[in-house]
Amino acid sequence: MDQVRTILLTSPAELGAFMAEPVSIERHAVFPVENNGSAMAPFYTTLAIWIGGVVLAALIKATPSARALQETGCTVTQAYLGRLALFCGTGIIQAAIICIGDVGYLGVQCAHPGLFLLAGCVASVVFISIIFALTSSFGDIGKAVAVVLMVVQVAGAGGTFPAQMLPPVFQTIYAWLPFVHAGGAMRAALFGIYNGDFWIQLAILAAYAVPAVALGLLLRRPTAHAVKRFEEALESTHVM
Numbered sequence: 001m002d003q004v005r006t007i008l009l010t011s012p013a014e015l016g017a018f019m020a021e022p023v024s025i026e027r028h029a030v031f032p033v034e035n036n037g038s039a040m041a042p043f044y045t046t047l048a049i050w051i052g053g054v055v056l057a058a059l060i061k062a063t064p065s066a067r068a069l070q071e072t073g074c075t076v077t078q079a080y081l082g083r084l085a086l087f088c089g090t091g092i093i094q095a096a097i098i099c100i101g102d103v104g105y106l107g108v109q110c111a112h113p114g115l116f117l118l119a120g121c122v123a124s125v126v127f128i129s130i131i132f133a134l135t136s137s138f139g140d141i142g143k144a145v146a147v148v149l150m151v152v153q154v155a156g157a158g159g160t161f162p163a164q165m166l167p168p169v170f171q172t173i174y175a176w177l178p179f180v181h182a183g184g185a186m187r188a189a190l191f192g193i194y195n196g197d198f199w200i201q202l203a204i205l206a207a208y209a210v211p212a213v214a215l216g217l218l219l220r221r222p223t224a225h226a227v228k229r230f231e232e233a234l235e236s237t238h239v240m
Contacts, residue, residue: 030192030194031191031192031194032191033109033191034109035109037106037108038108038109038190038191040159040160041102041106041108041109041186041190042159042182042183042184042186042187042190043157043159043160043179043183044159045098045099045102045120045186046123046157046159046179046182046183046186047150047154047159047179048098049091049094049095049098049120049123049124049127049182050127050131050150050153050179051150052091052094052095052098052124053087053091053094053124053127053128053131053132053146054131054143054146054147054150056087056090056091056094056128056131057087057131057132057135057143057146058143060086060087060090062083062087062132062135062136063079063080063083063136063220064079064083076220076221077217080136080216080217080220083132083136084128084129084132084213084216087128087132088124088125088128088129091124091125091127091128092121092124092125094124095117095120095121095123095124096117096120096121098120099116099117099119099120099121100117102116103116108190109190109191110189110190111189111190111191111192111193112189112190112193112198113189115188115189115193115198116186116189116190118189118202119182119185119186119189119198119202119205120186122182122185122202122205122206123178123182123185123186123205125206125209126178126182126205126206126208126209126212127178127182129208129209129212129213129216130146130149130178130208130209130212131143131146132212132216133212133213133215133216133219134146136216136220137215137216137219137220138219152173152177153177153178153179154179155170156169156170156173156174156177157174157177157179157180157183158170158174158180159179159183178205178208181201181202181204181205181208182201182205184197184201185198185201185202185205188201
């Protein structure tokens with residue numbers, strides 16, 4: 001009866017406050033994030049770098065003409081690596097502009113600006129290696145595949161919410177998406193490094209460039225004739 005009496009005599013305001021927040025939590029942020037814009041910076045920076053690579057592939061021809069190869073005396077492999085170096089150099093400039101703009105112009109919170117710039121440049125080289133391999137091997141079809149890969153990674157990289165909230169299909173491929181590791185490295189550079197997670201994510205990201213370059217070198221010759229015929233047929237329709 002004493003307990004019932006105590007409950008009945010309790011102030012409605014106090015009872016309402018208890019029901020609204022029965023447990024008080026004391027929070028100590030290990031890697032505090034100042035605002036939502038800074039929290040979203042790794043995802044949108046990664047996305048901007050990939051889009052820069054796709055636009056670059058659309059503006060610059062990935063494969064030199066037969067006349068250019070004859071005049072320079074380059075082999076197909078040398079031409080591929082030389083054009084890839086041009087793309088990667090331009091991509092690094094793009095990534096530098098994006099990362100410096102994030103920190104210097106937008107004022108994104110950044111604990112390690114140098115590492116953030118490094119992560120952006122490595123991400124650009126890896127992304128361009130993938131996009132360039134697809135474009136040089138499959139032409140316009142490769143560009144379309146690069147756009148599809150971008151859409152899949154935007155949906156499945158968990159950049160805006162935890163990966164555990166993704167559909168089962170995306171949870172399965174989550175760890176294999178380059179966006180995930182690029183965003184992880186940038187997140188560590190922006191907000192703080194824990195147990196070397198920056199270097200781990202950067203190493204995993206850089207490893208994607210190896211199969212991308214190998215794929216481009218191996219597929220370039222077998223698909224060259226078919227891609228050329230497809231592009232000629234596409235041009236004859238005057239649609240593009």
